[in-house]
Amino acid sequence: MKAIVYDTYGSPDVLQVREIATPVPGDKDVLVRVHATSVNYGDLAGRNFAAVTPRAFNMPMLFWVMAKLYFGLGKPRNGILGSEFSGEVESVGKDVTAFRKGDRVFGYLGQKMGAYAELLSMPENGPIATMPTTMNFEQAAVAPYGAMMALHFLRKAQIRPGQKVLVNGASGGIGSAAVQIAKHFGAEVTGVCGAGRMDYVHALGADTVIDYKREDFTQRGEEYDLIVDIRGRLPYSQAKRELKKDGRILYVSFKTKHLLLMLRTALFGGPKVLCTLAPGSREDLLAVRDLIEQGQLKTVVAERFPMSGAADAHRLVEGGKKSGAVAITFA
Ligand SMILES: NC(=O)c1ccc[n+]([C@@H]2O[C@H](COP(=O)([O-])OP(=O)(O)OC[C@H]3O[C@@H](n4cnc5c(N)ncnc54)[C@H](OP(=O)(O)O)[C@@H]3O)[C@@H](O)[C@H]2O)c1
Structure with missing residues (x-):
């Protein structure tokens, strides 16, 4: 072959x-x-x-x-x-x-x-x-890749209808699925991506789209229930100002510093940090297939x-x- x-x-x-x-x-x-x-x-x-x-x-x-x-x-x-x-x-x-x-x-x-x-x-x-x-x-x-990862992460974050969710890196493999799946769970979604992909992220269903080169979303004064940071570059010190009191930031990238932050916020309070590995299970793949067939994910x-x-x-x-x-x- x-x-x-x-x-x-x-x-x-x-x-x-x-x-x-x-x-x-x-x-x-x-x-x-x-x-x-x-x-x-x-x-x-x-x-x-x-x-x-x-x-x-x-x-x-x-x-x-x-x-x-x-x-x-x-x-x-x-x-x-x-x-x-x-x-x-x-x-x-x-x-x-x-x-x-x-x-x-x-x-x-x-x-x-x-x-x-x-x-x-x-x-x-x-x-x-x-x-x-x-x-x-x-x-x-x-x-499979983007959708299985996004589904796993959003479930871990216990996403709920009506929450305000920001996806930092909304045009990539995981982010583009995260935007759609967060909408499916009933969230109001803001997507952050490069200028050339704003229309694409809007078409995926994001309510608001921000070009990270033109605008620093942390200066908007919005408060989110959940920030999903795909590449793990958003400093926690900045992210926590944009989170509601019981809000969470989910670092998809799984870096050591974020694992330590997860421990610190679990022990001493403050907006919680989540880091998790997505196993890419058969159950997640079947759930992704259901979402696709229901027209919730493209x-x-x-x-x-x-x-x-x-x-x-x-x-x-x-x-x-x-x-x-x-x-x-x-x-
Ligand atoms: N925890 C786990 O189990 C697990 C599993 C798999 C992968 N990962 C992690 O997932 C990440 C890869 O995700 P992916 O496949 O979705 O990546 P990707 O397809 O390369 O997408 C990256 C995204 O980041 C955006 N971006 C680039 N620079 C940015 C900036 N300065 N501010 C905001 N957004 C920016 C890109 O936007 P534009 O393209 O529009 O510029 C794009 O939307 C890696 O960190 C990897 O380690 C974790």
Whole structure:
């Protein structure tokens, strides 16, 4: 089978299409013929992991060491990126009961990655499900990552109808889903993003959209019940001025300083800090599928590239000039 592989860390040019061995599914595994996958934050970081310093890594030092060992010290260990996919079941192991050949499926591989290949194998009880009936392969392929993460975070924050929620980083993979899911939960949503993506974030349902280059939202004098900070760059000292007395800030990025702040605010009071890891579970994927089929959640595919265009797809995402997701299509 063909796959988009990389043998060294570096620029998008390290991505090449090559023949590799076809995976052999185990008795409880599903072999999926991939139709589409995506380019997201994790793919960019994984492709150039040698350049990701402990400081740039959005998690504690121990996680950075673990990720370094996992991705490969001097060069990539697995060599195939891609954390989410859609496709058709090619075959199933003898003990698989939930899927059969020909099922249209979508799913999430997380940090394990491997969706940049014509075929992938994963356990039937992993985050894989039949595709939303309302989506095509490209739309479904770009849904799992952002939506599963956003759903997990907003549930952790115990979001409630009528709350005022601000998403700082509303145009990215997680933020664009967070805007829609917060609206679904009945919140009034403010999205913060770059100038070129304001219309996009409005179209996702945000009530108010702020361009972070033109305006510092912390100077508005608004008070929020929940701030979701995607990249973890908003200082707590600033955020807490914008939060109601019992408001919360949820740092998606999971940095050590935010974990310590979470402990401090839990012990000594003040607007609470939340940090959590999203496991990317099958239950979350099924909930995402329900939201999509109910018309509560959509994905927008801004650009699509063939396998041979993977480097261009990465360049486009890295340049930050797209409103919506970038898909790589195989079929
Ligand atoms: N805790 C967990 O389990 C977990 C799991 C996965 C990922 N993560 C974390 O999630 C983050 C990646 O999220 P993602 O995939 O949604 O990223 P993304 O697609 O790269 O989106 C980043 C967002 O940040 C915005 N942004 C950039 N500069 C900004 C600024 N100065 N002020 C406000 N917004 C700004 C971007 O806006 P424009 O593009 O419009 O400029 C975009 O909306 C990383 O920190 C990663 O570590 C955490």
